[in-house]
Amino acid sequence: MALYAELHRHLGGSVVPRILWGYFQRYQLSKAQDFPEYSEFEEYYTRERSSLDEYLELHTLVESVQTPQALPYFIYRLIRGAYIFENLAYLELRYTPYYRTDEALSPSERISQMQMIVEIVGQSSHVKEYPIVTSQILCIHSRLPYEVNKAIVDLASQMREYVCAIDIAGGDAHIAERLDEFIGLYRYARSLGLKTTGHLFETTNGCYPELLPYLMRIGHGIQIPLKYPELLKEVAQLNQCLEVCPTTYLKTGTLKNISDLKTVFDRCFDAGVDIAICTDNAGLHNVRLPFEYENLLTHNVIDFQQLEACQDAAFRHAFAWPYGKRPASMLTGLLQKPQDEKQLLPF
Template sequence: MYNNQLPLIDLHRHLDGNIRPQTIWQLAQKNNITLPEINFEKFLPHVTITHNEADLLAFLKKLDWGVKVLSTLDDCKRIAFENVEDVYQAGIRYAELRFSPYYMAMTHQLPVADVVAAVIDGVAQGVKQFPVKINLIGILSRTFGVEICQQELDALLTHKNHLVAIDLAGDEYNFPGHLFVEHFTQVKNADLHITVHAGEAAGPESVWQAINDLGATRIGHGVNSYKDESLMAYMHKHSIGVESCLTSNLQTGTVKHLNEHPITTFIENQLLVCLNTDDPAVEGIELKHEFELAHQSFNFDLQTISQLQQNAIDMSFLSNAEKRTLTSEFTTKDL
């Protein structure tokens, strides 16, 4: 259930976590890459979630085959284009697609800045063909360490005019945010927005650090924020958005059962929270599923669902004029 008088918006959607299994299979054949199975159906469990994983790192391994088959820049361009098509097919009006260019480049040692350019090109081709609006967010993959993240940031800033924000993602527990303060000083100097994965594998202190030291105005997942009432009060006061991903949080083991998810607590504390997919191809879901899940699991009524949709508009890294255009165009078309 969702309000069809408001646009569907996905703000936390990983482009490199949404590589179609069929595309992985085809690129492996094209690029002579050996997969762990010779039968496509048997290969699917290697790239999709079949049961909830033990933790975030186990979940993230499901993304690895998708990038291992990217042996050329044209491959990167193809998956970017297909991501735009998937957004359109899912009925999403606006999406912010985030991607880690080093993660995409590393297996076949592609030039990282050229991977950024290929993604930009693929998305540009996609929006010419499909009537959706897309913005790009560059990811620093903390899992690979401080120096690699600097290389990644340099590549992203080379194309900063085609990005709206920079994100910090990956192994939050072993690579805490304080290691990346200098990186995000550069991001601020580049006048890009900042969103940070925090409070997923670590506690509320990680969210505080993302806000205070890195300059985040949005938090990816932020599940453990509920453990600190003063943090939630601060986030409400300063309109720090929470990009919530219900199915992902369950599949990563961040919450053991959906009834433990703090989204109702966030809403009760008037946090700016919205629903998102995270890695739809890996999870086997799309955005409409997340709204239906929220309705069924938490008994959210249409008013609450509508507020979540409006929050996504308000939280988006669009200008105020673009937000008005997005809403008015959609409403006019739907009348």
């Protein structure tokens, strides 16, 4: 029975190394020649990087193969793994649609092609044998021009059948030089009734309190409790949820040890700020959501009661979860009902 919600997973970083290596072996022998042995590819793909920018460069490797023709191949395997191995009931996939369009086209043609990309991702995410509630978060990008980013916001508003929110991606340090522009885009998105999250306060280079009033959730946000705990009161008042992705901070060098996250969780719980535990890039990390849970528990970052609170928060803050309760609560009711009915039988 699927029990968990994943609120922060990138489409580009969701492809596990074995699947990506197998795709190269089947369909792109030129790339396969660089890594004839799987073990070599896995080590390269999942190793720690020295910075967030270096880490994000890996997304370009996957984006280059996530073409309209290949997206169904990757998404089917993503959904299958999420259902079978991670017990996911709910999954939000985020990505920048412009980077899945044909690079040979003109910018205006690529903008037009984004609608087809959203449709392909949306349709491919609905797999009958693996019933997971899915939705998309479209990412504007800190390195894309304003015209493209505005088109992404407009597309999100027009395709609410598939899209539940917008985000900003591309490396948080690159937001600074265009901060007013991105504030304007978020203000515009909220005026359209769009839900919002954003990659902020992940590193010490990405702290922009000016954007906080426009967010409903915060992508990462760990520097708030670590460096700016005075902001936690505002975050709590805005009912914002932090999307904390533990393995990411080790892979990017943002934190030296997972135990450093104990301060994040303790201060957030004390301030009444919700946290959803997420994977971010499950493929790049070669980990799954239950591992993130277990790792936090075994390193005494959180206890079981706090874990359950985070799992509840994930469903409570999910942008497109259609039910009032998390699946575990509904399952408990179903299991108790036959017992109650049995007690009413006259024999």
